[in-house]
Amino acid sequence: MAGLVYQEPGFQRVALKKSASMIKYCKFPQNIFLALLLLLIFVLIDFVLLNGSVFRIRVRGPGDWTLAKLPNPPNRVEVITAEDEREKQETTINQDDELARDVAAIPVTIEEDNYLSNESYFNMTVRMNINSPTSAIPRVLTEPTELCDKDSTTASTHHPFLLMLVLSGYKDADADARRVIRETYGSVTRGNTWPGTRVSGSTALVFVLGEPPGADVSLTATEQRQHGDLLIGDFVDTYRNLTLKVLFGLRWSFWQCARTRFVLKVDQDVFVNVPLLVRFLQERGEYNSVYGFPSYGHKVQRRGKWKVTRTMYPFSRYPTYMSGSAYVLSMDAVGNIINASNYFPPIPVEDAFFTGILSIATGIRKISSPAFTFNMYTTDLCGLKYNKRFVTKVADKPTVWKLLRYKLSKVCSGPSRPPWPS
Numbered sequence: 104m105a106g107l108v109y110q111e112p113g114f115q116r117v118a119l120k121k122s123a124s125m126i127k128y129c130k131f132p133q134n135i136f137l138a139l140l141l142l143l144i145f146v147l148i149d150f151v152l153l154n155g156s157v158f159r160i161r162v163r164g165p166g167d168w169t170l171a172k173l174p175n176p177p178n179r180v181e182v183i184t185a186e187d188e189r190e191k192q193e194t195t196i197n198q199d200d201e202l203a204r205d206v207a208a209i210p211v212t213i214e215e216d217n218y219l220s221n222e223s224y225f226n227m228t229v230r231m232n233i234n235s236p237t238s239a240i241p242r243v244l245t246e247p248t249e250l251c252d253k254d255s256t257t258a259s260t261h262h263p264f265l266l267m268l269v270l271s272g273y274k275d276a277d278a279d280a281r282r283v284i285r286e287t288y289g290s291v292t293r294g295n296t297w298p299g300t301r302v303s304g305s306t307a308l309v310f311v312l313g314e315p316p317g318a319d320v321s322l323t324a325t326e327q328r329q330h331g332d333l334l335i336g337d338f339v340d341t342y343r344n345l346t347l348k349v350l351f352g353l354r355w356s357f358w359q360c361a362r363t364r365f366v367l368k369v370d371q372d373v374f375v376n377v378p379l380l381v382r383f384l385q386e387r388g389e390y391n392s393v394y395g396f397p398s399y400g401h402k403v404q405r406r407g408k409w410k411v412t413r414t415m416y417p418f419s420r421y422p423t424y425m426s427g428s429a430y431v432l433s434m435d436a437v438g439n440i441i442n443a444s445n446y447f448p449p450i451p452v453e454d455a456f457f458t459g460i461l462s463i464a465t466g467i468r469k470i471s472s473p474a475f476t477f478n479m480y481t482t483d484l485c486g487l488k489y490n491k492r493f494v495t496k497v498a499d500k501p502t503v504w505k506l507l508r509y510k511l512s513k514v515c516s517g518p519s520r521p522p523w524p525s
Contacts, residue, residue, distance in 0.1 A: 202300060205490035206383045214397055214469035219422045225463045227443060236445035241351050242337035244314070245327055250307050251360035262362040264304035265381055267292075268352045269371050272340055273315035273322060280371045281310055285330065287504040288375045297378045298507040304381040307360070308332055310371075311352040313340030342408070346453040350444055353457075357437050364388070366437055369429040373476070374497035379490045383474075384431065391436050392468040393458045395425025396475035401455065415448040416460070423469060424459030428476055429494040432457075432467075439465035 223229050252261035269284060271277050285308070291297055292308045312335045315322065327333045336351040338344055349368060356366050365384050369375060384394075401421045403411050432440070443461045450456050462469060474493045476483075486492035488507060497503050 199303075202303075202378065202382050202490065203386070205379065206386055209383060209387075209472060209474050211387070211394075211470050211472045212397075214423050214471050216422055216463050216469070217400070219418060219420075220463050222418070224417065225460070227446070227464050230443075230446040230464070234446045240354060241313075241347065243355065244335040244337055245323075246334050246355065246359070247307075247309055247332050249331075250309070251363060262305075262360065263292075263307035264363065265306045265365050265367060265377075265384065266356055266360055266363045267306060267308050267367045267369060267375065268334075268349075268356065269308065269310050269369055270345075270348060270352075271310040271312055271371050273312065277371070278326070281326070283500045284308070284371065285332075287500045288377055291377050298504070300378050302378045302381055304385055306377060306381065307363075309334050309352070309356075311348060312336070313338045313344060313348055313351075315340055343451055346449045346451055346456055349453045349457060350441070350449065353432075353437050354441055357434065357441055361434065363434055366432050366434060367429065368427070368432070369494065370427070372496055372498070373429050373494050374487065374500055374503055375429070375494050376487050376490065376492060379474075380431070380493045383493070388433065389468065389470070390433050391439065391466070392433050392470055393425055393430055393436055393462055394432075394470045394472065394475070395430030395458060396428070396473070397423055397469070397471040398426055398454075399423050409452050411450045411452065415450050421452070421455040422459045422463055424455045424457075424462070425469065425471070426475065427454030428496065430454065430458055430475070436462075436465075436467045439467060 219225065249261070251263070251266075267289070269281075269289075271281055289308045291302045292306045296302070310333050312323070312333060314335070314337065316339055323333055323335065334352060334355055336348070338347055338351065340348070352368070353366065356363065365388060367375070367380070388394075398421075401424070403416060403419055403421060405411065405413075440457055440461045443464045447456075447460060447464070450460075458467075458469065461467075472493075474491065476492065476495050483492055483495045484503060484506060487495060487503070
């Protein structure tokens with residue numbers, strides 16, 4: 104019959120099979136799109152969670168971790184569980200009692216001055232007879248306002264118990280470091296509470312700078328108007344002037360905040376356990392004393408970065424002194440150091456000069472403790488969290504600040520972990 108086309112049954116089955124195959128291939132791009140969409144959703148969830156301060160440290164063994172490596176290896180960071188969230192929200196009823204026990208457990212050692220203390224070089228009577236006092240005090244270019252009130256009737260809030268002097272500079276990294284310190288441990292100076300506890304005494308924060316080499320001090324004008332915590336002196340901010348920089352900060356502290364009980368000199372790469380340090384100084388602090396991590400018999404360098412001539416310092420080794428990373432001086436000791444500094448040539452090794460040489464000359468007590476730090480290049484978060492450390496060197500302060508809000512017993516516990524990390 105004309106117009107009719109005959110198709111065999113087998114041919115129809117083949118046609119239907121090919122049609123189904125074409126439909127399958129047409130859906131394949133849709134499957135890829137769906138997979139990519141799901142992957143994007145998981146990435147976004149992961150990003151939101153991890154940037155919501157929900158971190159936990161994972162370790163391979165007791166003490167086998169460093170915070171400096173935390174942001175990089177994925178296997179050391181994970182989303183925190185609901186159980187850990189509950190731990191975070193728990194409040195400690197007897198926080199003061201626990202902190203008091205932690206303070207009582209901190210070991211201290213009274214450091215005896217070595218044989219150098221008998222040398223006439225350190226004798227203040229001799230020094231004052233053979234040297235005229237110097238008065239080369241750098242001029243203050245800008246300073247914190249209303250930090251300390253000289254009026255004896257002023258409330259204690261205007262006379263902080265602990266004044267923290269942080270040495271800083273003019274690089275972009277220095278400005279960022281100051282911002283981070285204000286947002287973390289330095290925030291307690293504005294009345295903010297510490298994660299999980301409180302600070303029992305008033306504190307103040309001051310950043311000490313000189314003049315930028317070949318630059319304008321106005322670079323920090325906006326920062327000073329906003330925060331009011333910069334102390335800038337009329338001297339070039341170089342490493343060789345580090346001793347002058349510290350002396351400038353100590354002199355300002357003594358004249359402007361004489362009723363402050365203690366001064367902490369600290370580098371800006373250090374994280375300070377403010378509640379523990381304040382409570383320790385309140386309960387165990389002494390007059391005419393310096394606290395820190397001791398350095399014994401350090402050799403004097405006659406050339407290079409720390410060059411000291413024999414005219415400036417005639418001995419081959421320094422007396423015992425406290426590491427410059429962080430040390431605490433009672434305010435009366437600050438006054439003694441300022442007075443003695445007039446009769447000694449300022450060597451460029453500031454910690455040896457102030458806490459070693461001038462401490463011997465003025466009879467300042469040296470009290471050392473492993474709760475301070477010397478050259479710790481890895482973060483001891485467990486020591487900070489469980490009040491074993493006053494200070495530790497930290498590269499990532501914001502992450503430390505976040506992690507202090509969580510209980511770390513699952514990380515820090517274990518029989519093989521020493522009570523005082525070395």
